[in-house]
Structures are given as C-alpha cells and as structure tokens.
Amino acid sequence: MKAVETLARFFRAENERDWETYRAFLHPDVVWHLHGEENRTIQGVEEYLRTIRDAYAASDAHFRVEEAHEAADGRRIVVLLVDDSGMRSFEVFDVEDGLIRREHEFLLG
Template identity: 45%
Template sequence: MNDVLDELFAAENARDWTTFRALLHPEVEWTLIGSGTTSVVHGRDAYMNRLEATYESAPDAEFTLRRSLRNDAGLIVTELIDNHGNVSVDVFDVRNGLLRREWEFLLGDGAR
C-alpha cells in the first residue's frame, strides 16, 4: 500500500507512540467526521494527545485494513475495521514520507 501508512498502522496497533509520532508532519491536520459532528485536530502534539486519549478509553482496540486505493497525487483511501466492528473510511495525504493530512469518516458498527 504505502510504507508510511504500513508503519503508522503497525505502530498504532502496537501503541508504539514514538514511531507513530516520527511519521507525522509537524503541522499534521486530522479531521474526524462522525454522525452529526466534525472536529479538526491541528499539529503533531494535538494529534498524539487525541490518539492516545482514544486508546485510554478503549485499550483493547485494534484495527485491520480491509482495502485501500491510492492515486498519483499521494492520496490514499482506506477502509478500516476494528475488533469491535466499527468501520471507518480514511483519506490520507502523505508527502515526503510523512502524514500531512487525514480525513477520518467514522461509520460505526452499522456500516455496510
């Protein structure tokens, strides 16, 4: 798929926050879109704080990549499912070996 995303996914599932952080652009932007809510996280520190807080409330969560698509401009679209049945579709913008932007569409456990 993409070496950066492969490393990010492996680091996230292993809770290897040092490796994960090193793969983020300093000005990374993460947009989370759920049912009726949208939040935007700006910067590496805020991204890591939000991610770590997510796993504090769900310490056993782990996800699997179902499929991915990419284009020549560096955008990668993935469908992910966690071990609780929650599905998300994520669009990643990877530049110069770092994650620059992520749009995460949280579909929940009712996604078909």
C-alpha cells in the same frame, strides 16, 4: 517505499501503541479532520498524539486495513478500516515529503 506501505507501518505502530514510532510518520503541520457525531479538527503533532492516546486510554481495540488504494502519484491514500468489534471508518490521507500531512476520518459505524 510506497506511501501505502508507509501507512501500513503507521497503523502497525498505532495497534501496538508505539507512540514514538507513530510520531515519526506525522508531518509537523499535520491536520486531522474527524467527521462523525462530533466534527473536529486536530492540528499539529502534539494535539494529534494527545487525541489518539486519549482515544486508546481505556481500550485494547485493534483494527485491520480492509482496503487500501494509493493515487498514482503516491500523494493520497484511501483506506477502509475495521476494528475488533466490526466498527468501520473510511480515511483519506494526504502525504507530503513522505509524512502524513492531512487525514480525513469518517466514522461509519
């Protein structure tokens, strides 16, 4: 399966708030860099899951992939996401052993 297809399944789990399925896509040493008003680095699966659950705790927002591009070797994917309210983010994912190893998320507004 191509990395971009794996990422589409990851996003589907996020939109469905299926956190057990979502967890299966994360590398044990995952690192998530948030770039925006508050720059923050989240490390490890448990902190990643806690952060994403907290972000959706009082929200029913969903998003869609507007664009996705995969590197020729399948190890990097860049995506442009847009949520229900029109807010956008640009994200870069590094994939290792078929799992998300690193994510850089840039909130665009």
